Amino acid sequence: MKIISTMLLCCGISTYSQAQKDLGKIFDSTAITHTKVLDTYKSTRIVQGQSTEMLRKHELDFRVAHRFGDAGGQFGGSKTFFGTDNSTDIRIAFEYGISDNLMVGIGRSKGSGALQQLYEGLIKYRPLQQTTDNYIPVSLALFGNMVISGMPSTPDVTTASHFANGSDRIMYVAQAIVSRKFADKLSLTLMPTYVHRNHVAYMDMNNMFALGAAGRLKLSHRMGLLAEYYYPFRTQESKDYYKANKGVTFYNPLGVGLEIETGGHVFSITFTNSTAILENQFIPETVSSWLQGQFRWGFNISRRFTLFGKKDWKK
Amino acid sequence: MKFFLVFVGALLLGVSIYAQDVYSCRSTHLSFFSSSPLEDIEAKTDKGVSAVNKKTRDIYFKVAINTFQFRKKLMQEHFNENYLESDKFPFAEFRGKINESPELNKDGTYPVTVTGALNIHGVSKMYTAKGTITTRGNVITVSSTFNVRVADHGIKIPSLVVQNVAEVVAVTVNAAYISINN
Numbered sequence: 001m002k003i004i005s006t007m008l009l010c011c012g013i014s015t016y017s018q019a020q021k022d023l024g025k026i027f028d029s030t031a032i033t034h035t036k037v038l039d040t041y042k043s044t045r046i047v048q049g050q051s052t053e054m055l056r057k058h059e060l061d062f063r064v065a066h067r068f069g070d071a072g073g074q075f076g077g078s079k080t081f082f083g084t085d086n087s088t089d090i091r092i093a094f095e096y097g098i099s100d101n102l103m104v105g106i107g108r109s110k111g112s113g114a115l116q117q118l119y120e121g122l123i124k125y126r127p128l129q130q131t132t133d134n135y136i137p138v139s140l141a142l143f144g145n146m147v148i149s150g151m152p153s154t155p156d157v158t159t160a161s162h163f164a165n166g167s168d169r170i171m172y173v174a175q176a177i178v179s180r181k182f183a184d185k186l187s188l189t190l191m192p193t194y195v196h197r198n199h200v201a202y203m204d205m206n207n208m209f210a211l212g213a214a215g216r217l218k219l220s221h222r223m224g225l226l227a228e229y230y231y232p233f234r235t236q237e238s239k240d241y242y243k244a245n246k247g248v249t250f251y252n253p254l255g256v257g258l259e260i261e262t263g264g265h266v267f268s269i270t271f272t273n274s275t276a277i278l279e280n281q282f283i284p285e286t287v288s289s290w291l292q293g294q295f296r297w298g299f300n301i302s303r304r305f306t307l308f309g310k311k312d313w314k315k
Numbered sequence: 316m317k318f319f320l321v322f323v324g325a326l327l328l329g330v331s332i333y334a335q336d337v338y339s340c341r342s343t344h345l346s347f348f349s350s351s352p353l354e355d356i357e358a359k360t361d362k363g364v365s366a367v368n369k370k371t372r373d374i375y376f377k378v379a380i381n382t383f384q385f386r387k388k389l390m391q392e393h394f395n396e397n398y399l400e401s402d403k404f405p406f407a408e409f410r411g412k413i414n415e416s417p418e419l420n421k422d423g424t425y426p427v428t429v430t431g432a433l434n435i436h437g438v439s440k441m442y443t444a445k446g447t448i449t450t451r452g453n454v455i456t457v458s459s460t461f462n463v464r465v466a467d468h469g470i471k472i473p474s475l476v477v478q479n480v481a482e483v484v485a486v487t488v489n490a491a492y493i494s495i496n497n
Contacts, residue, residue: 022410023337023366023368023373023375023410024366024375024377024408024410026337026364026366026495027341027364027366035381035402035405038392038395039392039396056388059388059389100388221397222397222473261393261397262475262476263393263476263479304389306386306388306389
């Protein structure tokens with residue numbers, strides 16, 4: 001009994017003297033919890049589609065995207081300098097962070113597919129952000145857009161670009177994006193997607209579901225390798241009709257890219273078989289194949305500016 | 316029962332002796348300033364913690380890197396992700412000693428120097444910094460500004476942004492301590 005008490009007394013004293021030596025011990029209980037995982041991707045886009053990254057509050061993102069012509073095949077090769085003489089799609093957009101987890105944007109795309117001259121409005125909201133302690137294991141973002149075509153209506157009623165009324169010009173995308181950053185180097189993402197086009201060509205589908213998968217392998221602090229794939233659930237009936245009557249085969253969009261961050265800019269160099277930039281088109285309407293040399297290089301440039309907040313900051 | 320009393324007694328004795336001399340601050344203000352030809356960058360936090368022992372003159376600071384706030388949030392993300400690697404090195408920590416023996420039980424302002432090891436980005440370096448200690452009633456305040464060369468702590472600045480980020484940043488620390496008895 002006596003031995004135990006003496007031992008405990010010694011224990012108490014030793015804790016005390018240790019604390020004297022190391023003042024840091026006082027704060028041991030004040031650990032940080034639920035730290036948010038940053039930089040799952042460098043940009044709000046992966047290769048073509050959305051990532052779970054957001055603009056921060058008061059940030060303006062000026063984006064330019066470009067897709068060149070086929071690198072190989074009939075329209076590629078040295079005569080078009082591997083497609084760089086042509087452009088299949090170009091997009092210029094302004095996107096803005098209303099809060100750290102809500103962003104909106106407007107954009108204009110050339111459009112590549114049935115409809116052209118596209119005006120887009122988009123919104124993205126991130127209800128969940130992954131934390132380092134796995135309290136929240138994944139990031140979740142919800143994305144939606146509405147696209148209106150400004151092109152003149154064509155007379156052939158069986159085509160998608162015959163607009164009987166104004167609403168025929170409209171397409172929508174709704175998408176959930178689920179990402180997880182594994183360790184530091186690897187990020188993986190799943191993107192269940194729904195594309196609705198108000199008016200489509202005969203035997204095409206107004207409603208189409210697709211499942212996307214994407215990932216990033218970080219090569220350094222400022223560079224990452226990207227890959228992105230979408231599987232559109234087009235009916236066999238529709239595929240067969242297009243193949244038999246129009247000689248058109250649909251392919252699943254596959255893109256690979258390199259993202260490079262240089263301070264305020266993010267450059268993505270991309271290689272894709274799809275010709276279009278917007279989800280509304282590249283998911284349902286990709287008819288070019290990697291294996292036939294019908295892939296192209298392209299780039300996305302993102303330049304982020306911080307607006308407002310200067311005065312608040314000085315306080 | 317007896318042993319339990321002795322145990323509690325020992326613990327209380329320990330804490331009370333210890334607490335008498337130790338002052339702590341759980342909202343230590345830290346900021347740093349980088350001035351370069353292209354850009355001035357400032358970041359600040361008030362979530363640092365600090366403690367000072369009046370008797371031994373030991374002084375301690377600790378701050379979570381990811382609590383530093385920048386006006387440009389993209390810059391804040393890069394600071395955490397690319398420069399300080401806050402997922403690997405979440406804290407900056409300083410353990411040092413006040414070189415002089417200011418009369419901290421008496422109200423007054425004392426210029427002092429502090430020498431100790433500062434660990435940033437997993438790399439420790441000895442610093443001696445000038446500062447001021449002020450005693451007013453039972454509150455002690457400390458303030459200091461000193462320079463940190465980022466390369467000394469293994470933080471690389473890529474050539475691309477070398478015009479935007481200074482090689483030496485000025486760090487400012489302000490803390491108001493109260494006795495941990497209170």
